[in-house]
Every structure is written in structure tokens, then in C-alpha cells.
Amino acid sequence: MGFSLKLCPLVFLLLFFLAFSFSSSSSSSSATQLCSHEHATFLLQFSSAFSINKSASECEYFSSVKSYSKTLSWKEGTDCCFWDGITCDNITGNVIDLDLSCSNLYGSFPSNSSLFLIKSLESLNLSNNDFNLSKIPREIGQFVSLKHLDLSYSLFSGQFPNEITHLSKLVSLNLSNFELKLEEATFKSLAQNLSEIRELILSEVNLSSLNPRYVMNLSSSLIDLDLSSSDLEGKFPHNILQFPNLKSLTLGGSEQLTISLPKSNLSSPLEFLDLEYMRCSELFHSISDLKSLKVLILECNLEGSIPSSIGNLSQLSMVDLSSNNLSGNDTLEYLNLSHNFLMALEQIPWRNIRTLDIRSNMLQGVFPVPPIKMIFLLISTNNLSGEISSELCKANSLEILDFSHNNLSGMIPNCLPKLSKSLFVLNMQANRFHGNMPSMFPKGCRIQNFNLHGNQMEGLLPRSLVNCRMLEVLDIGNNNIKDTFPYWLESLPKLQVLVLRSNKFHGFVHNTKANSSFPKLRVLDLSNNNFVGPLPVHYIENLKAMVNAQEDGKNSAQYMGGRFSYEYSIMVTMKGLFIELEKVLTIFSSFDLSKNKFVGEIPKVIGKLSSLKGLNLSHNNLNGSIPHSLGNLTNLEWLDLSSNELVGEIPQELVSLTSLSVLDLSNNQLDGCIPQGNQFNTFENSSYKGNPMLYGFPLTKSCDGNGMLQQPLGSFHGKVHKLWEFGWRVVLLGYVCGLVFGLLMGYFAFQIGKPKWFVTLFVGQHNQKARNVKKA
Numbered sequence: 001m002g003f004s005l006k007l008c009p010l011v012f013l014l015l016f017f018l019a020f021s022f023s024s025s026s027s028s029s030s031a032t033q034l035c036s037h038e039h040a041t042f043l044l045q046f047s048s049a050f051s052i053n054k055s056a057s058e059c060e061y062f063s064s065v066k067s068y069s070k071t072l073s074w075k076e077g078t079d080c081c082f083w084d085g086i087t088c089d090n091i092t093g094n095v096i097d098l099d100l101s102c103s104n105l106y107g108s109f110p111s112n113s114s115l116f117l118i119k120s121l122e123s124l125n126l127s128n129n130d131f132n133l134s135k136i137p138r139e140i141g142q143f144v145s146l147k148h149l150d151l152s153y154s155l156f157s158g159q160f161p162n163e164i165t166h167l168s169k170l171v172s173l174n175l176s177n178f179e180l181k182l183e184e185a186t187f188k189s190l191a192q193n194l195s196e197i198r199e200l201i202l203s204e205v206n207l208s209s210l211n212p213r214y215v216m217n218l219s220s221s222l223i224d225l226d227l228s229s230s231d232l233e234g235k236f237p238h239n240i241l242q243f244p245n246l247k248s249l250t251l252g253g254s255e256q257l258t259i260s261l262p263k264s265n266l267s268s269p270l271e272f273l274d275l276e277y278m279r280c281s282e283l284f285h286s287i288s289d290l291k292s293l294k295v296l297i298l299e300c301n302l303e304g305s306i307p308s309s310i311g312n313l314s315q316l317s318m319v320d321l322s323s324n325n326l327s328g329n330d331t332l333e334y335l336n337l338s339h340n341f342l343m344a345l346e347q348i349p350w351r352n353i354r355t356l357d358i359r360s361n362m363l364q365g366v367f368p369v370p371p372i373k374m375i376f377l378l379i380s381t382n383n384l385s386g387e388i389s390s391e392l393c394k395a396n397s398l399e400i401l402d403f404s405h406n407n408l409s410g411m412i413p414n415c416l417p418k419l420s421k422s423l424f425v426l427n428m429q430a431n432r433f434h435g436n437m438p439s440m441f442p443k444g445c446r447i448q449n450f451n452l453h454g455n456q457m458e459g460l461l462p463r464s465l466v467n468c469r470m471l472e473v474l475d476i477g478n479n480n481i482k483d484t485f486p487y488w489l490e491s492l493p494k495l496q497v498l499v500l501r502s503n504k505f506h507g508f509v510h511n512t513k514a515n516s517s518f519p520k521l522r523v524l525d526l527s528n529n530n531f532v533g534p535l536p537v538h539y540i541e542n543l544k545a546m547v548n549a550q551e552d553g554k555n556s557a558q559y560m561g562g563r564f565s566y567e568y569s570i571m572v573t574m575k576g577l578f579i580e581l582e583k584v585l586t587i588f589s590s591f592d593l594s595k596n597k598f599v600g601e602i603p604k605v606i607g608k609l610s611s612l613k614g615l616n617l618s619h620n621n622l623n624g625s626i627p628h629s630l631g632n633l634t635n636l637e638w639l640d641l642s643s644n645e646l647v648g649e650i651p652q653e654l655v656s657l658t659s660l661s662v663l664d665l666s667n668n669q670l671d672g673c674i675p676q677g678n679q680f681n682t683f684e685n686s687s688y689k690g691n692p693m694l695y696g697f698p699l700t701k702s703c704d705g706n707g708m709l710q711q712p713l714g715s716f717h718g719k720v721h722k723l724w725e726f727g728w729r730v731v732l733l734g735y736v737c738g739l740v741f742g743l744l745m746g747y748f749a750f751q752i753g754k755p756k757w758f759v760t761l762f763v764g765q766h767n768q769k770a771r772n773v774k775k776a
């Protein structure tokens with residue numbers, strides 16, 4: 001029994017199906033084809049009108065779609081439902097979806113094409129072919145079931161046939177094509193008849209005869225309207241923003257088109273607004289009412305001022321304000337455009353701005369001279385290069401100046417310390433500055449956070465820093481500073497974080513004042529220098545803040561800085577990883593004297609620093625045994641005493657360090673049995689390697705006398721729960737996740753950055769639109 005389905009009424013069809021399924025299953029299947037024979041014939045006739053020509057489709061140049069000749073797989077006698085580009089209704093066998101986009105089709109489109117006989121089509125995509133500037137045949141109106149029509153970039157030309165208005169079921173219509181023309185009359189009936197249209201893309205279609213007010217006749221189901229580069233003229237009706245579903249509006253590229261937004265009461269779900277290369281004066285009155293806005297492109301000769309409330313557009317992720325005249329009489333005082341894709345400083349209207357946050361953009365060029373009245377300038381994490389002009393020193397109202405993480409070089413202007421009478425924060429971290437540090441910090445210096453980490457500074461640490469009595473954070477790690485230990489900083493009453501790591505500091509570390517040195521210090525990082533002599537016992541005895549970091553009251557965790565909604569970040573080594581803490585909790589405390597030439601014993605008194613989270617004395621020449629008092633450091637999470645000359649047993653007291661997650665005692669001369677229990681059940685061989693006389697779990701040599709203690713792995717004690725309490729998710733999102741399983745990450749948040757998909761999505765979309773505009 002043959003099983004070929006013709007275009008018969010559905011009822012018959014169902015009966016046929018039923019009959020078939022009850023009949024013997026021995027009926028042959030070789031002859032059964034889902035595809036209607038008629039449709040197969042139509043398709044083959046249709047495709048035979050065109051030749052295959054690689055230069056007809058160039059999709060790979062502007063999208064991730066690869067061009068290839070789908071019709072090559074179309075063979076007579078095979079089931080057309082399995083041909084490339086074809087989808088059938090699997091009950092009727094009718095072709096309902098034809099996608100021949102990017103298929104290298106070349107040739108004139110015949111008006112008697114058999115394609116028009118396939119009336120079941122619901123979706124037709126012929127975009128990106130070369131139809132040799134044919135007219136769109138009026139027969140297109142016969143596709144009465146069509147919901148999606150995409151003829152974009154397929155080199156049709158001429159007037160759009162009126163019959164397009166018969167396609168009343170259309171949901172999306174894409175006719176982007178710069179040879180096409182759509183008359184006002186056709187547009188009007190289109191607007192009237194396409195009651196279900198959601199996406200209307202007429203980019204580059206010549207709409208010069210259309211009065212823009214007729215767009216208001218379009219269906220209110222509209223979500224995406226793109227009339228860019230369409231030669232529209234006159235006033236675009238701003239009421240379009242009252243369309244309840246409109247999320248994307250692209251009008252740019254028509255130089256004679258103007259738009260102004262209503263003065264108030266805008267309430268619109270608009271997310272994407274592109275008005276480049278048109279006229280959009282007076283736009284700004286109510287733009288901040290567009291609360292859902294994510295992408296805003298306004299290269300449109302804007303004059304006047306941006307309302308400060310633009311900073312309240314919390315969804316905004318990309319702004320392009322380039323090529324405007326916003327510098328004129330701009331009353332804007334606060335502008336936050338951080339984490340955008342700003343490329344050029346000229347895009348920023350900053351004459352009167354007092355607070356500018358443009359962190360994490362893509363700004364290039366030289367460091368700008370800020371206006372004299374500026375108070376906050378946050379321009380970190382961009383690509384600025386070149387030297388800093390001493391003109392900067394005129395901005396003597398600055399309180400926060402952060403140009404860290406750029407590519408700036410040269411010497412730091414000598415006049416910069418003058419600004420310290422107003423500056424609270426001076427962050428120059430991670431640039432390429434060299435030369436001596438500016439030296440003349442005046443009396444009355446107010447700097448609280450001074451960060452020069454990761455540059456190439458030389459010479460001495462300026463003694464005048466002692467004038468900065470408010471100093472809380474001093475981070476000059478990773479430079480070439482050649483100096484002795486700055487004991488003269490010990491009187492600074494508020495210094496909490498002192499990072500001198502990876503410089504050329506040398507000599508003994510000793511104190512002058514016995515009782516009141518570094519009263520607030522809780523993060524000390526001297527690692528990787530040339531310090532010699534014994535560990536500084538007297539300092540250790542007096543580091544009150546490390547004895548009780550919560551001394552200042554407040555049980556609830558607070559971040560450093562934050563007063564000006566600017567939180568301090570510092571670079572620290574935690575658990576063997578060098579990372580940037582984007583925010584620093586005021587209870588964070590660590591002591592790192594590793595990679596120096598310290599000698600002698602580890603003083604017992606170190607057991608008093610009970611707030612310590614981390615202790616690193618590795619890579620020195622320390623000898624003697626590990627003090628039992630370390631068992632008093634109950635907050636300790638990492639302990640590294642590796643690569644010294646320590647002898648004796650590992651104190652049993654260390655078992656009580658139930659927060660400890662990283663232990664490194666390797667490369668010493670320790671002996672005896674490794675203590676067992678609690679966290680010690682979790683450490684691996686690597687914690688002990690290079691101590692030939694150590695025994696017991698996890699090493700293979702069992703303990704003398706008692707035999708090998710076999711503790712099951714994973715019998716953690718309660719502290720593990722802390723991992724979850726302290727935002728373990730942050731760890732999973734951060735870039736060190738795999739490495740540091742088992743860390744307690746409550747003390748900081750990583751900079752996660754914008755996800756890749758986001759950049760691709762918005763920059764990609766923008767580029768596509770830009771491409772359209774350029775084509776015109």
C-alpha cells in the first residue's frame with residue numbers, strides 16, 4: 001500500500017491514519033515519504049531558476065553564520081522534508097518553513113516562481129542571497145499563512161508590492177535592503193492589516209515618502225521597530241514610547257529626522273534606543289524615566305545638558321554619547337558610566353561634573369585634566385596611556401582619585417602630594433610609573449588610602465608620608481623601592497594595612513617605641529624583600545589590632561573605606577594565592593614575612609596575635625621548633641612555615657586550629673608523629689614533604705609504636721559549614737575556584753567582571769546596527 005499524503009482535508013487524513021495504523025504492519029515502508037510530491041516538484045522548479053555563486057552570500061563576514069549551498073542536497077526522489085533548509089508539518093507533510101538564507105543563490109527572481117504555489121509556508125527566510133535586483137513579485141501576497149518573512153540583504157529592488165499587506169498573520173518582517181522603496185500608502189495598509197506584527201525591520205528601506213506619524217498606526221503588539229537609515233524626514237512621534245511592548249527602537253541614520261521626548265510621564269519597557277546620526281535635541285528631559293534602558297546610543301548632535309538622574313538608570317550597561325555638543329552649558333554634577341563600553345573620553349561631557357565614575361570602560365588616550373571643581377574621579381581599569389600632566393595638580397578639590405589599572409607611564413608629577421590636603425584616596429596601582437616617589441607630603445595631609453602597588457617606583461619611601469596622620473592603607477608592593485624598614489610609620493595612629501612586598505627593602509626590622517607601635521595594624525606584608533636578623537619580637541608583642549581585630553566594637557562585618565561608596569581594595573597573598581581583595585573586611589588580619597632572610601626562632605609571643613587569619617613565615621632561615629603557642633591562633637585559616645630550618649615535633653596544640661584549611665610545613669627538619677584529628681585529617685602529603693623524619697597520616701611511613709593511624713578522610717569538624725555561610729557562590733564565580741577548594745572566602749569579593757556573553761550580545765548588536773548605518 002502506497003503511503004503518499006496529498007493535500008486532502010484533515011478529516012480524511014486522520015481517518016487514513018487510523019485505518020493505516022489498524023491495518024497489517026506488513027505494508028511496505030520504502031515508498032513512504034512524508035513530503036508531498038507536489039511540494040517537492042515546486043521546490044525543485046523554484047531552485048532551478050538560480051545558479052550557485054559563492055559571492056552571492058557573505059554571511060561569515062558579519063555574523064557567525066556560514067554560507068553554504070543548501071539546495072545542493074535537494075535530489076528528486078528523496079523525501080523533501082529531509083532536504084536542507086526545509087521543515088514539514090509532520091502530519092500533513094506540507095512544507096511550512098523554508099530557510100534558504102546564506103545559500104549562495106544567484107539570479108533574477110521569476111514572478112511565476114513555483115515557490116508561490118506552496119501556500120502552506122509559515123516562515124520564509126531568503127536573506128543574504130543575490131537576486132540580481134529583481135522586483136519582489138506581487139505573488140508574495142499568496143503566502144496567506146506566513147508568520148515570518150525575512151528578505152533582508154538579498155538584493156531585491158524597486159517598490160514594495162501592495163500585496164504584502166495581505167500577509168495579515170505576519171509576526172516578524174525583515175526587509176532590510178537598501179534598494180527597496182516602500183510608499184506611504186503601502187505602509188498605511190501594512191500598519192492597518194499586520195495586527196500581530198512584533199518585529200518590523202525596515203532598515204535601509206527608502207521611506208522618504210512616509211510621514212513618520214503613521215508609525216503610530218502600527219499594532220501595539222510591536223516589540224522591535226527598526227527604521228534606521230530609511231530617509232525618513234520630519235518629526236518622529238514620541239508617543240511611540242507609549243507602545244506597551246516596545247523594547248527596541250532603532251531610528252538612526254536619517255539625518256532629516258528629529259525626535260524629542262515628552263517632558264514627563266514616560267513609562268516604557270524600552271531597553272534599546274539607538275538614535276545615531278539624526279537629530280535628537282531636547283531629548284534629555286525625560287530620558288531618565290526610561291527605567292529599563294540597557295543600551296543607549298545618542299550620537300545625534302545633542303545640545304544642552306544630561307540630567308544627573310541618568311545615573312539612576314540602573315539597567316544601563318552601554319552608553320554612547322560621542323559626537324554630541326554636551327560641553328556647552330552642562331549642569332551635570334554627577335555621572336556614573338562605570339562598567340560600560342566607553343571608548344573615548346570625548347564622549348564624556350565633563351566641564352561641570354564633580355563626580356565622575358567611569359571605571360571599567362575601554363577608554364584610550366592620555367589621562368585627562370579634570371575640571372578644577374571635580375571631587376571624585378574614578379577612571380580605573382581602562383586603557384589610558386602616556387604620562388600624567390602636572391596640570392592635574394590644579395584640581396585641588398579632588399577627594400578621591402583612582403586611576404589604577406591603566407597603562408600610564410612616566411614619572412608621577414612632583415606636585416601631586418599637594419592634593420593631599422583634600423585627597424582621601426590616591427590609587428595609582430597597576431600602571432607603569434617609574435622614578436622616585438613624589439616626596440613632599442605636606443602637614444595636614446588627609447590621605448587615608450595610598451596605593452602604588454605594581455609600578456616601577458625606585459628610590460626611598462618619602463619620610464613626609466608621616467604627615468599623613470589619617471593613613472589607613474599604604475600599599476607600595478611590587479616596585480623597586482630600596483630602603484630600610486619604615487619604623488618611622490609606627491606612630492601613625494590609624495594605619496591598618498602596610499604592604500611592602502616585593503621591593504628591595506633591607507636591613508633589620510626593629511622598633512623604636514616599645515609600647516605604641518602600629519596600634520591599628522592588622523595586615524602586614526613584608527614578603528619578598530631582603531630583611532635580615534631575628535623576627536621583630538617587640539613589634540609582634542605590640543600589634544594590638546592583631547590581638548583583637550574586633551576591638552573597635554562592631555560585631556557586624558564592615559568593609560574598609562565605603563564611606564564615600566568607594567571601597568578599598570588591596571593585594572594580598574592568601575593561602576598561597578596572590579589575589580586582589582576588592583573589598584576588605586575590617587576584621588581581616590594577616591602577617592606575611594615570607595621570602596626574606598630572617599633567622600632565629602619563631603617567638604612564642606606570636607601566639608598572642610589571636611585575630612590572625614593567615615600567618616606566613618616561609619622561605620626564611622628560621623630554626624628552633626614550632627612554638628606550642630600557635631595553638632592559640634584559633635582564627636587561623638592558613639599557616640605556612642615551609643622552607644625554613646625548623647626542627648622538633650609538630651605541636652599537638654595545632655589540632656585545635658579548627659579553621660585551618662591550608663597548612664604548609666614542607667622543607668624543614670621536623671620529626672616525630674604528625675598530630676591527628678580535626679583539620680589534620682584533611683591535609684595531604686604536600687603539607688609535609690621534605691621532612692624525612694616525619695611519620696604518620698597522610699605519609700606512608702606509619703608512626704612508631706602505635707602503628708599507622710587510619711583516619712577516614714572527610715571527617716571535617718563543624719567549621720566547614722562556614723564555607724556556605726560566607727558566600728561560597730562567590731568562590732564558584734571567581735577565577736580561582738578550582739584551585740582553592742576549602743577556602744573560607746568570607747572576607748572579600750572578587751571582581752567578576754562583565755560576562756562574555758554580555759559583551760558579545762551588546763557590542764555585537766551595536767556593530768550590526770553600525771554596519772547598517774554605514775551601508776546607507
Ligand SMILES: *[C@@H]1O[C@H](CO)[C@@H](O)[C@H](O)[C@H]1NC(C)=O
Nearest residue numbers: 051053054055056057106130
Ligand atoms: C556571481 O555573482 C556576482 C554578484 O554577486 C556576479 O558579479 C558574478 O558574475 C557571478 N558569477 C557567476 C559565475 O555567475
Ligand SMILES: *[C@@H]1O[C@H](CO)[C@@H](O)[C@H](O)[C@H]1NC(C)=O
Nearest residue numbers: 087088089090091092093096
Ligand atoms: C512533529 O512530531 C514531533 C514528535 O515526533 C512533535 O513534537 C512536533 O510537535 C511535531 N511537529 C509538528 C509541526 O507537528
Ligand SMILES: *[C@@H]1O[C@H](CO)[C@@H](O)[C@H](O)[C@H]1NC(C)=O
Nearest residue numbers: 065101102125127148150172
Ligand atoms: C534568516 O537567516 C539568517 C541567517 O541564517 C538569520 O540570521 C535570521 O535570523 C533568519 N531570520 C529569521 C526571521 O529567522
Ligand SMILES: *[C@@H]1O[C@H](CO)[C@@H](O)[C@H](O)[C@H]1NC(C)=O
Nearest residue numbers: 051106107108109131132133
Ligand atoms: C541580472 O539582471 C540583468 C538585468 O535585468 C539581466 O540582464 C541578467 O541576465 C540577470 N542575470 C541573472 C544571472 O539573472
Ligand SMILES: *[C@@H]1O[C@H](CO)[C@@H](O)[C@H](O)[C@H]1NC(C)=O
Nearest residue numbers: 045046110111112113114115
Ligand atoms: C515562468 O515563465 C517562463 C517564461 O516567462 C517559462 O519559461 C517558465 O517555464 C515559467 N515557469 C513556471 C514555473 O511556470
Ligand SMILES: *[C@@H]1O[C@H](CO)[C@@H](O)[C@H](O)[C@H]1NC(C)=O
Nearest residue numbers: 165166167168189190192193
Ligand atoms: C488586508 O488583508 C486582507 C486579506 O488578508 C485583504 O483582503 C485586504 O485587502 C487587506 N487590506 C489592505 C488595506 O490591504
Ligand SMILES: *[C@@H]1O[C@H](CO)[C@@H](O)[C@H](O)[C@H]1NC(C)=O
Nearest residue numbers: 127150152172174199201224
Ligand atoms: C530580520 O529581522 C528579524 C526580526 O527582528 C530577525 O529575527 C532576523 O534575525 C533578522 N534577519 C537578519 C538576517 O538579521
Ligand SMILES: *[C@@H]1O[C@H](CO)[C@@H](O)[C@H](O)[C@H]1NC(C)=O
Nearest residue numbers: 178181206207208209231776
Ligand atoms: C528615496 O526615494 C526618493 C524619492 O523617490 C529619492 O529622491 C531618494 O534619492 C531615494 N533615496 C535613496 C537613498 O535612494
Ligand SMILES: *[C@@H]1O[C@H](CO)[C@@H](O)[C@H](O)[C@H]1NC(C)=O
Nearest residue numbers: 188192213214215216217218
Ligand atoms: C492612522 O494614523 C492617522 C494619524 O495618526 C490617524 O488619523 C488615523 O486615524 C489612523 N488610521 C487608523 C486606521 O488607525
Ligand SMILES: *[C@@H]1O[C@H](CO)[C@@H](O)[C@H](O)[C@H]1NC(C)=O
Nearest residue numbers: 262263264265266267286289
Ligand atoms: C503624569 O501622570 C500622573 C499620574 O499618572 C498624572 O496625574 C499627571 O497629570 C501626568 N502628567 C502629565 C504632564 O501628563
Ligand SMILES: *[C@@H]1O[C@H](CO)[C@@H](O)[C@H](O)[C@H]1NC(C)=O
Nearest residue numbers: 304305328329330331332352
Ligand atoms: C546655562 O545654565 C544656566 C543654569 O544653570 C542658565 O541660567 C543659563 O541661561 C544657561 N545658559 C545658556 C546659554 O543656555
Ligand SMILES: *[C@@H]1O[C@H](CO)[C@@H](O)[C@H](O)[C@H]1NC(C)=O
Nearest residue numbers: 604605606607608629631632
Ligand atoms: C595560650 O593560651 C593559653 C591558655 O589560654 C595561655 O595560658 C597562654 O599564655 C597562651 N599563650 C600565648 C603565647 O598567648
